Ligand SMILES: Nc1ncnc2c1ncn2[C@@H]1O[C@H](COP(=O)(O)OP(=O)(O)OP(=O)(O)O)[C@@H](O)[C@H]1O
């Protein structure tokens with residue numbers, strides 16, 4: 375029987391669903407709290423066939439994946455996918471390079487460069503966000519030059535250097551909703567609309583989830599985006615515009631607990647099945 | 659399995675599938691709690707860790 379190492383920190387509803395899905399299949403799921411591990415070969419419990427990284431901390435997750443891969447163990451997701459997705463600027467660059475429709479973006483380091491970029495995308499509003507970050511935290515919709523000045527001044531008071539690189543995107547009018555598509559391997563297995571009266575539609579911030587039927591165009595853009603970052607198990611944030619779909623960002627440790635019910639799809643089951651498949655393909 | 663909210667003393671009756679490190683919310687006081695240990699019939703709870711900057715998807 376195949377055994378999957380589930381590496382976690384806090385166990386959320388998502389991990390509970392994964393545990394349940396594993397119980398329904400012929401797999402031996404072994405739980406490891408990353409916070410109790412020593413990432414050195416002689417200390418490490420190598421008693422599983424493939425690793426599923428579900429760390430809620432990006433830093434811990436990235437180091438764990440790097441360590442496991444160095445020991446020759448397959449990890450879902452891989453280190454390169456992790457690195458491509460955890461930093462929004464890296465993701466945007468890869469999307470652009472691979473001609474996947476995305477939102478006009480740049481990184482700037484000062485106010486005057488920010489203003490120049492804003493003008494080049496047709497003016498305000500724009501969105502400024504941390505390149506590393508999630509759950510809609512520290513996102514700012516900037517409506518005019520005064521606000522831009524204030525934001526940059528505030529950010530200059532953050533001590534962490536990664537807050538001194540200003541990732542700016544054009545603001546996209548998305549009609550009160552965006553799409554979150556769940557991709558496993560090359561398949562788009564489910565999608566939801568996230569609706570909110572606030573411009574930030576994350577379910578972590580109160581956005582509501584509704585089933586989104588998957589059409590051919592949605593499937594195509596997801597497959598292209600997945601290929602651009604290296605595949606695996608990914609959640610894509612997508613905006614619907616008059617010009618078609620645009621990928622906003624890609625998440626490599628996706629949360630899905632609110633999406634199984636509206637879509638009727640066992641996303642947790644698909645995650646386990648993907649790990650089994652990957653291990654079996656790798657064995658041959 | 660039984661446990662007590664360390665914040666408001668609310669009593670919980672848990673299902674068998676509870677896991678160590680699992681996050682739960684106290685319905686009484688709204689605190690986010692984490693399971694620190696699980697023994698036969700006793701569940702030890704603590705206040706859950708604060709969200710850190712690198713947490714997310
Ligand atoms: N350029 C934009 N134009 C319009 N709305 C945006 C833009 N960027 C972000 N948003 C809104 O804010 C939400 C959160 O943005 P984003 O996904 O980039 O941040 P996040 O913190 O990484 O969230 P998560 O990783 O949890 O999805 C989006 O789902 C969308 O609703």
Ligand SMILES: [Zn+2]
Pocket residue numbers: 663664665666667668684685686687688689
């Ligand atoms: Zn309580």
